[in-house]
Amino acid sequence: MSELFSCSNTNKGVAEQYSSFLIDSFKKEIPFENYSVRYTTVFFDKKNKTDYIYMLNTDRMLIHGYNLNKQQFDFTLNIPLKFDEQISYVVLDKDSLYFISNPEDRKICCVNSKGEITQSWQITDSTKAYGKEYSISAFYSWPLMLDEKFIYTSYYPLYSLADTTNHKKYFTQPKIVVISKNNGSIVNEIIHFPEKYIANSYREYNLSCTMNSNNEIIVSFRGEDSVLLYNTKDKTYKYKLMMSSFFTMKNVYKEDTTMDHYASLTKYSVENSSYFSIQYDKFRKKYYRVCLHKYKYDNDDGTVNTSGERPWSIVVADSAFNIEKEIVFPRLKYNYGNILITSKGVLVSKSNAYNKNYKQNELNYDIFIF
Amino acid sequence: MTFSFSEKLITVVLFLLLISCNNNSKYSKKTDYFSNYLKKTFDKEIPDTKTFFFILPNSCPGCVKSIQESLERFATNENIIAITSYAGATPKNFPSERYWRDTGRALDKLNLGLGGTGLIITEKKEITGIIALSPENLDSVLTIVR
Numbered sequence: 159m160s161e162l163f164s165c166s167n168t169n170k171g172v173a174e175q176y177s178s179f180l181i182d183s184f185k186k187e188i189p190f191e192n193y194s195v196r197y198t199t200v201f202f203d204k205k206n207k208t209d210y211i212y213m214l215n216t217d218r219m220l221i222h223g224y225n226l227n228k229q230q231f232d233f234t235l236n237i238p239l240k241f242d243e244q245i246s247y248v249v250l251d252k253d254s255l256y257f258i259s260n261p262e263d264r265k266i267c268c269v270n271s272k273g274e275i276t277q278s279w280q281i282t283d284s285t286k287a288y289g290k291e292y293s294i295s296a297f298y299s300w301p302l303m304l305d306e307k308f309i310y311t312s313y314y315p316l317y318s319l320a321d322t323t324n325h326k327k328y329f330t331q332p333k334i335v336v337i338s339k340n341n342g343s344i345v346n347e348i349i350h351f352p353e354k355y356i357a358n359s360y361r362e363y364n365l366s367c368t369m370n371s372n373n374e375i376i377v378s379f380r381g382e383d384s385v386l387l388y389n390t391k392d393k394t395y396k397y398k399l400m401m402s403s404f405f406t407m408k409n410v411y412k413e414d415t416t417m418d419h420y421a422s423l424t425k426y427s428v429e430n431s432s433y434f435s436i437q438y439d440k441f442r443k444k445y446y447r448v449c450l451h452k453y454k455y456d457n458d459d460g461t462v463n464t465s466g467e468r469p470w471s472i473v474v475a476d477s478a479f480n481i482e483k484e485i486v487f488p489r490l491k492y493n494y495g496n497i498l499i500t501s502k503g504v505l506v507s508k509s510n511a512y513n514k515n516y517k518q519n520e521l522n523y524d525i526f527i528f
Numbered sequence: 529m530t531f532s533f534s535e536k537l538i539t540v541v542l543f544l545l546l547i548s549c550n551n552n553s554k555y556s557k558k559t560d561y562f563s564n565y566l567k568k569t570f571d572k573e574i575p576d577t578k579t580f581f582f583i584l585p586n587s588c589p590g591c592v593k594s595i596q597e598s599l600e601r602f603a604t605n606e607n608i609i610a611i612t613s614y615a616g617a618t619p620k621n622f623p624s625e626r627y628w629r630d631t632g633r634a635l636d637k638l639n640l641g642l643g644g645t646g647l648i649i650t651e652k653k654e655i656t657g658i659i660a661l662s663p664e665n666l667d668s669v670l671t672i673v674r
Contacts, residue, residue, distance in 0.1 A: 216589075216616070217616055217617045318664070416641065417641035417642075417643070418641055418642050418643050418644075418646070418660035419643065419660070420642070420643025420644045420660065421641050421642055421643030421660075422643065423643060424643045456639065457639075460557070460560065460561030460564065460565075460638070460639050461561075461634075461637040461638060461639055462637055462638075462639045463637070464636055464637060511586065511633045511636075512633060512636075512637075518615055518631070
């Protein structure tokens, strides 16, 4: 697919400081007991021109709705689903919250504003590996995506990726499934990892994706300067360059046998740069791609640096993927895994658990216009 | 070539000393890190008696949950302590005085060579074993905990 690469937009610009784009901030104590924010998303109510932050308390399976205009918590919903390993949801409107609650259930549910399940899809595909080797999942950086007829979500392997003999199978399998809203059947499988992931071990199993206003899916691989556009109407692919000045090609992974396998993976991850997420801003028609910069893993004092402590930046591109700027954020001040697109601007969470001033029971965001 | 009894004895003693030194050096740095961590975070020390510390960092909620469920089996074992930086709920049937919460998440930064959930075994104020825990090996590892 190399002929599809566009080389017109290289990021030659000087990285800019985040503070120039800051327009506002807010901080609010979360008044709920034993609250653990794990999954946060946003919804813009067009009728009332109001942004809501939805926060899921997985301990109690409650959603708390925070009204950004009034700066107050407006409602709480009981979610009639069980939290297992991971959960993902997207809010289309107040009466359409789509959930994947547990990969093994193989089910997508739609919940209304009363907390009732109004529709559910048992995902079926008897002819392929689905159900035997794969289930479905979604998460913050690879969310559920929907258009009028279909639901797009990621395959979730039911086998261990720690076993390297499974890598070829994983990296050759399509990554996103297209599910019919009509009957829950899998109607297509799209998006493959680039071939080099099959041949070499970069230990990047996840991709990030977003859907723009034209129902195109944009996929960001963690080790690729280009992003992949999939047109859901004519089913075509093309690449667009959206690179960070801070990304350097990763070294092939070598297990560090002095430590546990997962510690070795973390060390490799921290010591190499990677693209973490991509989001589409429908209000300003821009794309934001988060790049995590490489950083040292071992410290001299018996501590290590985690992924959440790395410096990072956002590459900003217009709707045609022309790179406008790259904005560098300081270590520890923000949480790159909690960026919300609202009509007011881009909310970047200041809840970084490694910051000394971090408080668990607090909504704390800076608002930017990039 | 033949060896006298005293030569054989010296060889055995030297061999045992070598093993002992190797074992100490294997965990001596990590013992220091863990001791400092317990002191700074909880104002505690590594106990003299054999103790099993379950390490539940703020990663992989599924792994943490399966260990939390297993912990309930050991509710009455005084030598079992769980240390967690995970923000979720406390296991229902495990005593809270042996479920230590690290809200500052220093646990996640501690260099024990673990990338996720684990078991630290200590005795006589030293670490004697570090085992990475996963849902796959949990049951077999738990057979050594008593």
